[in-house]
Amino acid sequence: MTDRIRLTGLEADGTHGVLPEEHLRAQRFVVDVTLEVDLSAAGASDDLADTVSYAEVAQDVVEVVEGPHVDLVETLADRIARTLLRRPPIEAVEVVVHKPDAPIPLRFADVAVEIRREARHRVVIALGANDGDPGHTLAAAVRAVAGIEGMRVDGVSDLYETDPVGGPEQPVYLNAVLVGHTRLSPHTLLGRLHEVEADHGRVRQVRWGPRTLDLDLVQHGDPGAGDDVVCDTADLVLPHPRAHQRAFVLVPWAQVDPRALLRVADEPVPVAELVSALDADGLLEGVRTRNTWQPSW
Structure with a gap:
């Protein structure tokens, strides 16, 4: 089984959504990422070069969320995944994007989109x-x-x-x-x-x-x-x-x-x-x- 690194609860503000006001007013997004990585080399070497920098991963996620507008949370999640897959030695990534303040006229706890993408x-x-x-x-x-x-x-x-x-x-x-x-x-x-x-x-x-x-x-x-x-x-x-x-x-x-x-x-x-x-x-x-x-x- 592939080793995993998890980064959860990362918050950033972005203007993503279908409604016109969402294009203008930044909203809170919360992102969880699970990185599938072979960590055997890092475990043996104790060298950062053999693994993934959590800080750099977090920065990648924030830059996508704070970046250009998209209508769909599904598109936002896909962009985050594809950005992270450019970082070796990540083999696959699971991304969950939460939109806790989504404009839904009902009481709800959370809404989230979860995807998985593999490097190719x-x-x-x-x-x-x-x-x-x-x-x-x-x-x-x-x-x-x-x-x-x-x-x-x-x-x-x-x-x-x-x-x-x-x-x-x-x-x-x-x-x-x-x-x-x-x-x-x-x-x-x-x-x-x-x-x-x-x-x-x-x-x-x-x-x-x-x-x-x-x-x-x-x-x-x-x-x-x-x-x-x-x-x-x-x-x-x-x-x-x-x-x-x-x-x-x-x-x-x-x-x-x-x-x-x-x-x-x-x-x-x-x-x-x-x-x-x-x-x-x-x-x-x-x-x-x-x-x-x-x-x-």
């Missing part, structure tokens, strides 16, 4: 294997990723055969790229991907050595929409620092999502253009279409 981030995951039965492993990995709570697979590329680069002598790789959407934060999703790798016998010993299964989080968010995560920590670098140079990532990615963008040097660049640049430099020879496949998820 585009994600790109590169899959690779060259030890054991790679084809079987990759098909099983697609199903396992699709089974992660909060993850939805939208598509998987064809299967590609790739010559290994660097490291000890080893068999060729099979590679593919999976695209989808998730409500999970980057660190949480990465942890789930490591669990899938471990379930398939992945042991991190020899750098660039043979792999039973490799799952790399390439991108979290959409550079075109400006909501992609850019980070550089000891545990995670996004976008993947070498993705723009890796033909075995770019070729299948462009195949499954021809309109994909990757942030390179702080600029969104079409993945198809990156593939063309590698082709012009003769760097696609080591990547070959193995076959089409139809992994289930």
Whole structure:
């Protein structure tokens, strides 16, 4: 079950309502928010960077309530939810907006609108294997990723055969790229991907050595929409620092999502253009279409 942070009884005045006088006269609104967040990292680190600032959440809510007029409390609640979902690592949010002074000509205790919204981030995951039965492993990995709570697979590329680069002598790789959407934060999703790798016998010993299964989080968010995560920590670098140079990532990615963008040097660049640049430099020879496949998820 996802961890939760609750902030209740936050008051602010706003000019929201259908009646003409409500457009002009500020009224009291009371807001409760419940944030669904994976707090395991914060519990271990005792670092504010691994959780959510309650003060900043409260300020977001107040700014929406005190902001531009809307007729419906339902719209106000939706705006609050979508504003809060822009704050990582919030995965989902429940918002209750109370309008205790609503212009109802009857005696009542309260009127409230309650909604729940989930984050929806585009994600790109590169899959690779060259030890054991790679084809079987990759098909099983697609199903396992699709089974992660909060993850939805939208598509998987064809299967590609790739010559290994660097490291000890080893068999060729099979590679593919999976695209989808998730409500999970980057660190949480990465942890789930490591669990899938471990379930398939992945042991991190020899750098660039043979792999039973490799799952790399390439991108979290959409550079075109400006909501992609850019980070550089000891545990995670996004976008993947070498993705723009890796033909075995770019070729299948462009195949499954021809309109994909990757942030390179702080600029969104079409993945198809990156593939063309590698082709012009003769760097696609080591990547070959193995076959089409139809992994289930």
